[in-house]
Amino acid sequence: MASEQTFVIVGASLAGAKAAETLRTEGFDGRVVLIGEETERPYERPMLSKEYLRGDKPAAKLYVHDEGFYADNDIELLTGTHVASVDAGAHEVTLEDGRRMPYSRLLLSTGAAPRRLPLPGADLPGVRYLRQMGESDALRAAITAASRVVVIGAGWIGSEVAASARQLGAEVAIVAPEDVPLVRVLGPEVGGVYRDLHAEHGVDLHLSTQIEAIVGNGAAQGVRTTDGSVIEGDLVVVGVGVSPRDELARDAGLTLENGIVVDEFLRTSAPDVFAAGDVAATWNPMYNRRIRMEHWANALNQGQTAARNMLGQDTAYTKLPYFYSDQYDFGMEYNGYAADWDRVVLRSGTSVREFIAFWLKDGRVLAGMNANVWDQSDGIKALVRGGAVVDADRLADPSVPLTDLTDLTNLA
Ligand SMILES: Cc1cc2nc3c(=O)[nH]c(=O)nc-3n(C[C@H](O)[C@H](O)[C@H](O)COP(=O)(O)OP(=O)(O)OC[C@H]3O[C@@H](n4cnc5c(N)ncnc54)[C@H](O)[C@@H]3O)c2cc1C
Numbered sequence: 001m002a003s004e005q006t007f008v009i010v011g012a013s014l015a016g017a018k019a020a021e022t023l024r025t026e027g028f029d030g031r032v033v034l035i036g037e038e039t040e041r042p043y044e045r046p047m048l049s050k051e052y053l054r055g056d057k058p059a060a061k062l063y064v065h066d067e068g069f070y071a072d073n074d075i076e077l078l079t080g081t082h083v084a085s086v087d088a089g090a091h092e093v094t095l096e097d098g099r100r101m102p103y104s105r106l107l108l109s110t111g112a113a114p115r116r117l118p119l120p121g122a123d124l125p126g127v128r129y130l131r132q133m134g135e136s137d138a139l140r141a142a143i144t145a146a147s148r149v150v151v152i153g154a155g156w157i158g159s160e161v162a163a164s165a166r167q168l169g170a171e172v173a174i175v176a177p178e179d180v181p182l183v184r185v186l187g188p189e190v191g192g193v194y195r196d197l198h199a200e201h202g203v204d205l206h207l208s209t210q211i212e213a214i215v216g217n218g219a220a221q222g223v224r225t226t227d228g229s230v231i232e233g234d235l236v237v238v239g240v241g242v243s244p245r246d247e248l249a250r251d252a253g254l255t256l257e258n259g260i261v262v263d264e265f266l267r268t269s270a271p272d273v274f275a276a277g278d279v280a281a282t283w284n285p286m287y288n289r290r291i292r293m294e295h296w297a298n299a300l301n302q303g304q305t306a307a308r309n310m311l312g313q314d315t316a317y318t319k320l321p322y323f324y325s326d327q328y329d330f331g332m333e334y335n336g337y338a339a340d341w342d343r344v345v346l347r348s349g350t351s352v353r354e355f356i357a358f359w360l361k362d363g364r365v366l367a368g369m370n371a372n373v374w375d376q377s378d379g380i381k382a383l384v385r386g387g388a389v390v391d392a393d394r395l396a397d398p399s400v401p402l403t404d405l406t407d408l409t410n411l412a
Helices: 014-025 133-145 156-167 183-200 247-251 296-310 377-386 392-396
Strands: 006-010 031-035 075-078 083-087 092-095 100-102 105-108 112-114 149-152 172-175 204-206 211-215 222-225 230-232 235-238 242-244 260-262 273-275 280-284 289-291 322-327 330-336 343-348 355-361 364-371
Touching (some): 006 014, 006 100, 014 031, 014 075, 014 296, 083 247, 105 296, 133 156, 133 235, 149 156, 149 222, 156 183, 156 322, 183 343, 183 355, 183 364, 260 273, 296 322, 330 377, 343 392, 355 377
Parallel strands (some): 006 031, 031 075, 105 273, 149 172
Antiparallel strands (some): 092 100, 112 242, 211 222, 222 230, 322 330, 330 364, 343 355, 355 364
16 A cells, blocks of 8 residues: 655755655655755756856756656656745645645755855846856856956855856956965865966966955946955856755754754754755764765765655765865865864875875874876775874875775775
C-alpha cells in the first residue's frame, strides 16, 4: 500500500532536487512536493559565472534533471511558487496565494541570496548581481554592451565574473578592500596567485580599496573610493558574498546561527523539519564546529542525506567539504576546511600555476587545494581525514608521493 505521507521540499534548486530524487530512489511512495519560486525547473549555478555567462554552454546543460523527470517520478514540482510561511507546530506550509499544504516531513533548501550593497547609488541602472539564470543572461548582454566593467568584490563570484568578462573581451576593473583576492579563504600566499593571474589577463586591480558610492547620472558610471577618486565603468557587478535565506525558518521560530542550525543528521530544532544546502549551518563532528558551506557539492550531497534522514535512516552527513573554481585556464579543487591556520605549505608542480597548497594547524593538514593538478585528490583527502602530524618538508617535496605521508585506508 502506498504511504499516506506528504514530504514537502521548499527550495527547488540543487539540494531540493537531489532530495526529491533520493526520496524516490530510496523507495518512498508517498507524496513528494518540490516548491520553488524561480520559474525554471531546478538548475545548477556554477556555470552562471563561467561557461554559461560566456555563452559557451547552453541552458540545457544546467538543469539538474531532464524536463520529464519530475512527472515520471511522480514529484509535484511547483515552480514560480513562493512559500510565505511555515507552521512547524501544525506541520503545514502556506503558499503566497494563501493555499495551505500539510506535511509529514519538511525540507528547507532555500539557499542563499547575494548581499546587497548599502551604498549611495546602489540602485542605479547598470548595477547588477548574479545568482539566477536570468541574471546571467542579462549580465552577458550587459558585458557585451559595456565599455568598461567594474566588479566590486574579489571573492569567488567577483573573481569568476571578472575572468569571464575579460574572456568576452571587456575591459575590467576589480575593486575590493582585501589586499589580495580570496584572502579570507586562501590567505595571502595562494590569494596572491589569483592577483597575479588577473593582472596578467589585463584586469585593472584596485585592492585594499574601500568604496563609498556608486556614481552616475541616471545610470552607473563608476564607483567612488574613500580617497575620492572614481574608477570608471558603465557596468558595475556586485559580488560581496551571500546571506542564507533563513527567513521562513526565522518566522517559524527555528534556531538560527548564520543559517538554519542543523545537527549532523540535518535535523533542525523543529520536529520533522530538515535543512540542507547553502541555508544549513551543519554540525560537523570532524571539525567540531558548525559549518555553513556555500558550495555545489555540499548542496548536492546534503540534499541526498536529508532525504535519507526524512525517511528515518539516521545517516550522519560526513562528507569532507569540497569546492572548485575555474578562472581563465586556472582550475582548482579544494578539499577540507581551514578557518584559521598557522602555516601554508606549497608543493610545486612544473609551472607557477601548477601546485598543491596545504593549510596546516599544529602540523596537521586542515585543507588542501590542487591547482591545475588533477590526480591527487584522494591523497589530499586522506591527509585531511587522517589528521596526523605531517613532516612539512616531505609534504612540500613533489618527489614524495602523498600516499607515503598518510594511511589511505582511512579514506572515505
Ligand atoms: C554564479 C555562481 C557560481 C557558482 N560557482 C560555484 C563553483 O564554481 N563551485 C562551487 O562549489 N559552488 C559554486 N556556486 C555555489 C552553488 O551554486 C551553491 O552552493 C548552490 O546553488 C546551493 O544550492 P542550494 O540548493 O542549497 O540553494 P540555491 O541554489 O540558492 O537554491 C535555493 C532555491 O530556493 C528558492 N527559495 C528560497 N526561498 C523560497 C521560498 N520562500 N519559496 C520558494 N522558493 C524559495 C530560491 O529561489 C532558490 O531557487 C556558485 C553560485 C553562483 C550563484
